[in-house]
Amino acid sequence: MKVYNYARIIYYRSPLLVQILAIAFSLIIIFGTLLHFIEPDTFPTLFDGVWWALVSVSTVGYGDYVPTSVVGRIVAMLLILLGTGFITAYFASISGIAATNQQLFLKGETAYKGNEQIIIVGWNERTKGTIDELLTKTPPVKIVLIDASLKENPYASKGVHFIKGDATRDDVIQKANIQAASMVLITADQSKDEVAADMQTVLTILAVKGLKENVYCIAEILTSHQLANAKRAGADQIVETNLLSSFVMINNVLSHGTSPSLLNLLKEVKDSKVCLQEAPTALIGATFLDVTHEMLQNESSLILGIKRGASTYVNPPTSFKIEEHDLLIAIIH
Template sequence: MVQQVFHQFLRWPLLVRIFLIAISLMTVFGILIHYVEPDTFPSYFDGIWWAVITMSTVGYGDFVPATTEGRLFGVLLILVGAGFLSTYFITLATNTVMSQNAYIEGKATFKGKDHVVIIGWNERAREIINQLNSLHFRGDIILIDETLQQNPYRNHHIHFIKGEPFKDKVLEKASMHEASIALITADQNRNEIEADMHSILTLLAVKGNHPNVYTVVEILQKDQVLNAERAGADEVIQTNLQSSYVMINSIISKGMSKAILKLLNHLKGNHLQLVPVTEDCLNQTFQSLSERLLEHNIILLGIKKGEETLVNPPLTTTADSSDELLVITN
């Protein structure tokens, strides 16, 4: 029985074991000195207080052993106990430094839920995190990347995990099974085909860990969009296609790129979003809805019907209960 308890004790963390040994020594020596010199140490608490002060080598001098036996107890307590107590504080400081380094180097496990996971470090990821911070986003952001050497942010809301994002042990460190949104960006260090393959492989790993997490995947090649959707992507961002649309609009109408950026810039208060159709808007035409929303400083751009989004549809188009309105609002 004793041997089993001892082996169980050895499995405890080192810091806990040293602390319990130090506390035990203080308690035992405090009780013993009370029996050795009851006049000098009239209570158990006085003896334990003396043991704590002596073991920590503070030495207030309010309790001093008067007999040779008591002084020998004091010497023994300093020789044995001070070493354990010093070891405890050294181990505590070491663990603190190691934990801080693990956090900076991306080795620490995140424990939380309903967080946003951003996979891949590039200029797009940097801008997303910066804008979330500017919008005073209150949730936790987990950044997963295998090329970074340390966390690029010192904000305690941004947790860095170093590793390959398609491996389960890395996703477990990010608590992917508790995440609310996962954003997978294209790897800038690979060509377009390899980057898309890497993104789809990562998507499969993410969905395998948390099938219900909302996933947004950046795909560079148009041919790989269908594969991303087959892998379970809830939303696919076609970076090259969207950039080409902006460019062609700039060719047709000079300066359009700045106008589009201003339109989409949330920091300026402009929000492009989909809103559900309320009961009072059912079966109303696009024209009547547009006039109604303009009274509230909301611009109606189109109506999303299922998978199809109608931008600037015929004025007689009506809104159903399952539709969503594409609007610009501040």
């Protein structure tokens, strides 16, 4: 009795798909056993009866075993009426579950289960360009896109996981599996004015850092007076989009035609890697001119400047001395 109650509890707590499959297999075993005892000459072993039942309900019908008695054929009719219905329901359930899961995936309602992913917050042209570029990398980069405005996954066929929702909410960030993320990129909400967009970004930084303090967080900030708030919230790196745009426009005003050159320069270094690297011990005390020559000749690295603590020196004087703990701003080919 206890075994029966335990089995019943397991059955009713199982998914519908498992329940249907359990009923179908039970019918196959029961009817196969009946045929074995009703017609032992036709079905010499229990396995022969179960085999016939399975072949019958699956509508394959090999014809190697066929009941010959009236009672045997009545049992076969009952099996076909009952068993085939459950088998059909089973496959229909599989199709339904697959279709439902696909719709949930497209609509951004499924949680991400992977690890080492880059979480990108917000959908705009900058996000699109970033994702397009990341998808060309080898090995493939795992990407999770979070946005509240999109109706469905714009990259469903390219392996990008989409989560629909407000990234300032803990439950949305947790659906992106923030604990396993390697990096978070937060872009400014283009549907809001600049101040409101920056406030949204700061709130998102707080939500992300509150759930995983050590995750590397890059944030796009539009207004200069929100830079301090973004840093206090925990942003590891801040991208000042408006500052970059202003730089390009000012250069075009003062020197006509520089915009195409700047864009071509960015395109040229797109396939390279701009990074910070420690100055080799042998070059401590050397001049910037010597360092650039040495790194270009031996490391194939183009040195653009020096980062010393919180200060950055781009294209410093050739006599600029390299000190211990200086970082080289380099383009690595």
